[in-house]
Amino acid sequence: xxxxxxxxxxxxxxxxxxxxxxxxxxxxxxxxxxxxxxxxxxxxxxxxxxxxxxxxxxxxxxxxxxxxxxxxxxxxxxxxxxxxxxxxxxxxxxxxxxxxxxxxxxxxxxxxxxxxxxxxxxxxxxxxxxxxxxxxxxxxxxxxxxxxxxxxxxxxxxxxxxxxxxxxxxxxxxxxxxxxxxxxxxxxxxxxxxxxxxxxxxxxxxxxxxxxxxxxxxxxxxxxxxxxxxxxxxxxxxxxxxxxxxxxxxxxxxxxxxxxxxxxxxxxxxxxxxxxxxxxxxxxxxxxxxxxxxxxxxxxxxxxxxxxxxxxxxxxxxxxxxxxxxxxxxxxxxxxxxxxxxxxxxxxxxxxxxxxxxxxxxxxxxxxxxxxxxxxxxxxxxxxxxxxxxxxxxxxxxxxxxxxxxxxxxxxxxxxxxxxxxxxxxxxxxxxxxxxxxxxxxxxxxxxxxxxxx
Numbered sequence: 065x066x067x068x069x070x071x072x073x074x075x076x077x078x079x080x081x082x083x084x085x086x087x088x089x090x091x092x093x094x095x096x097x098x099x100x101x102x103x104x105x106x107x108x109x110x111x112x113x114x115x116x117x118x119x120x121x122x123x124x125x126x127x128x129x130x131x132x133x134x135x136x137x138x139x140x141x142x143x144x145x146x147x148x149x150x151x152x153x154x155x156x157x158x159x160x161x162x163x164x165x166x167x168x169x170x171x172x173x174x175x176x177x178x179x180x181x182x183x184x185x186x187x188x189x190x191x192x193x194x195x196x197x198x199x200x201x202x203x204x205x206x207x208x209x210x211x212x213x214x215x216x217x218x219x220x221x222x223x224x225x226x227x228x229x230x231x232x233x234x235x236x237x238x239x240x241x242x243x244x245x246x247x248x249x250x251x252x253x254x255x256x257x258x259x260x261x262x263x264x265x266x267x268x269x270x271x272x273x274x275x276x277x278x279x280x281x282x283x284x285x286x287x288x289x290x291x292x293x294x295x296x297x298x299x300x301x302x303x304x305x306x307x308x309x310x311x312x313x314x315x316x317x318x319x320x321x322x323x324x325x326x327x328x329x330x331x332x333x334x335x336x337x338x339x340x341x342x343x344x345x346x347x348x349x350x351x352x353x354x355x356x357x358x359x360x361x362x363x364x365x366x367x368x369x370x371x372x373x374x375x376x377x378x379x380x381x382x383x384x385x386x387x388x389x390x391x392x393x394x395x396x397x398x399x400x401x402x403x404x405x406x407x408x409x410x411x412x413x414x415x416x417x418x419x420x421x422x423x424x425x426x427x428x429x430x431x432x433x434x435x436x437x438x439x440x441x442x443x444x445x446x447x448x449x450x451x452x453x454x455x456x457x458x459x460x461x462x463x464x465x466x467x468x469x470x471x472x473x474x475x476x477x478x479x480x481x482x483x484x485x486x487x488x489x490x491x492x493x494x495x496x497x498x499x500x501x502x503x504x505x506x507x508x509x510x511x512x513x514x515x516x517x518x
Contacts (some may be wrong), residue, residue: 073388086111088233088247090218091255092118092408093128094197095396097204098417099253101148104209106424112245113213113235118205122159122198123373126409127257130372130404133287134316134328135193137187139166141411142499144418151201153189160302160321161191166493170302171355176311177351177479179493182486186497190301192320196410199321213247214239218256220265221392222246227269229390235397252304253393255413258378260398263376271387279451279462284336286371287328288344290363292319306405307332307400312457314405315348315356327360330405333459339369377402377462383433383440390432393420393439400443402450411498416442445501471502478505488513 087107089096092114112118115125124131137145145152157163162168166186171177191199204210215238224231233247263273293310297319304457307314312332319325329337329347337347348357379400382388395416402408406513408440448471454460455474482489491510494500504510 066202074161077100085109086249086509087227087251088113088240088249089253089255090114090233091257091398092116092212093125093255093257094200095398095413095416096253096255097197097200098148099255099393099395099420101200101204101207101478102417102421102424103251103253104204104207105319105421107251108209111213111249112210113216113218113233113247115215115238117215117218118140118201118212119194119198122192122194124194125197125319126226128193128197130192131197132370133193133285133316133372133404133409135191135196135410136407137189137191137196138407138411139494141414142187142189144411144414145200148414148417148421149200152203153187154201156189156191156195156321158171159191159195160323161189161195162319164188164301165189166497167385167489169300170304170305171300172302172493173353173355174304174306174482174492174496175476175479176308176352177483179479179482179489180486182489184490184493186493188301190319190321192326193410195321203226203475205377216242216245218261219244220268221252221389223269225388227266227271227387227389230269230392233320251391251393253395254398255394255396255399257343258401260380260394261370262382262394262398266389269389271389272385274385275381277381277447278306278376279454279460280376281374281457281460282333282376283330283403284334284371285328285330285374285403285405286337286339286344286347286369287313287326288369289366290325290327291358291366292325292359292363296359296362297325298417303359305353305356306453307457309456311350311352312459313347313350315351316405317356317359324366325359325363327356327363329356332454332457336371336373337369339371341365341369344369351393376477377447377449377454379443381440383436386431388432388436392432394437395420395439399439400447402446403454405410406446406450406453406496407451408446408498412443412446415498446498447495448502454477474505477514478510481514485513485517488517 167184
């Protein structure tokens with residue numbers, strides 16, 4: 065047995081005395097499905113284990129209550145998904161999701177500045193989280209090497225060598241009368257989300273839990289669905305109204321499949337939108353500019369508002385663990401979860417899947433820590449963007465640095481310039497869309513245009 069995470073060269077003896085190259089993915093949400101998609105290129109069998117039975121249709125999963133709210137498929141994520149599933153955007157459009165341009169077909173306000181309407185070249189895909197997940201899931205479970213296990217709780221990991229390598233997952237199927245089982249694996253991927261119990265499972269194996277970075281935001285958001293006439297929206301597919309330090313409230317109104325508009329409102333530090341109709345619309349009326357409340361005044365509600373809360377941005381530093389067991393990979397919200405108002409989650413999961421694919425296509429094995437470091441690199445920019453914006457809001461708790469303050473001031477100038485300069489607006493949404501890195505806003509051409517606009 066090697067000391068490297070390589071499902072092409074490492075083997076685990078199974079109870080039937082055969083040797084197979086197997087991978088187990090813990091969690092069947094977007095991140096788990098994407099991990100399974102990549103692993104199926106290399107493993108002979110990929111097993112997805114989730115505590116819930118995976119839905120077959122377009123419906124929110126019990127394990128993903130946030131799915132009832134607006135979800136953005138950022139351009140960087142859309143490109144990654146197209147690389148993994150060619151034609152996926154066309155499939156979403158065929159299922160009724162409107163597709164347009166991020167700046168030409170949306171009213172976008174960042175930091176109190178309305179970005180100019182121009183063609184950005186970045187796709188705006190108006191699909192709900194359940195539709196995106198169902199479309200991805202349909203493709204993944206159809207793969208010959210992918211198997212979905214019955215609903216089961218994961219209770220721990222197995223290591224035959226004292227925690228140097230994990231080689232199995234201990235589960236308890238949720239069916240009545242079930243007993244503990246162990247699933248053998250050459251590679252285990254944890255995508256169980258924010259509530260991942262991996263730190264405690266590692267401690268059970270004698271391995272230290274990772275350090276955790278946290279920025280507390282106290283976000284609460286509520287979503288209600290509406291019908292709006294085409295005459296009222298005038299070709300617009302979405303309205304994005306971000307918070308400011310003086311007004312830490314925001315909202316998104318987005319057209320999705322079935323000609324439904326989803327209105328998600330949010331506030332920081334306990335200032336949360338009410339669920340009753342009058343309170344919800346009153347909260348919307350406090351937003352500036354008034355695009356969202358003005359459109360909602362002409363809308364017909366489809367259902368009652370639902371709520372979700374998000375306490376803090378969270379980043380687990382597995383890349384710093386010297387004793388990280390071989391055979392283990394962490395992705396998605398189990399690794400890092402970002403304030404959902406920035407819509408980064410699905411895109412980051414897709415970018416991590418692309419990075420995992422790149423590593424597994426190497427001709428030489430890679431260690432668990434090498435993969436952990438690569439995953440950490442994929443979240444550096446989204447983490448800086450999300451926490452950097454959050455830390456400008458009073459009441460947000462986290463380490464504020466001089467570098468972060470300087471970056472926030474420059475971003476404010478970029479946003480202001482983007483109200484009149486199409487090139488600057490496009491440069492900014494390429495960064496927020498996870499196509500370009502934040503450093504790109506310091507390119508000489510962009511700097512000149514921002515300074516000229518001042």
